[in-house]
């Protein structure tokens with residue numbers, strides 16, 4: 092996922108065309124969706140206490156990325172700091188913070 096985010100940032104910095112940006116974003120959305128789905132299955136299986144909050148955050152993050160795909164597709168001019176950075180940082184912060192707690196919980200259940 093970090094590689095996908097780095098690719099997106101590099102493309103934005105290089106002023107890539109709309110189609111290339113959209114392809115990179117769609118790839119990030121698809122990867123994120125799979126990542127979230129895997130987590131949600133584990134949270135349900137092991138009765139994770141913060142499942143509802145975590146699940147809600149997943150939905151918001153995914154929708155934010157999907158909205159970004161729609162904006163790029165419609166030709167809207169996006170800016171690096173206010174659009175791409177916010178969305179990708181948001182996802183990475185979720186993984187480094189919320190998912191870290193989930194990881195510790197799953198480890199306590201013998202899941203590695």
Ligand SMILES: [Fe+2]
Nearest residue numbers: 130145189190
């Ligand atoms: Fe998560």
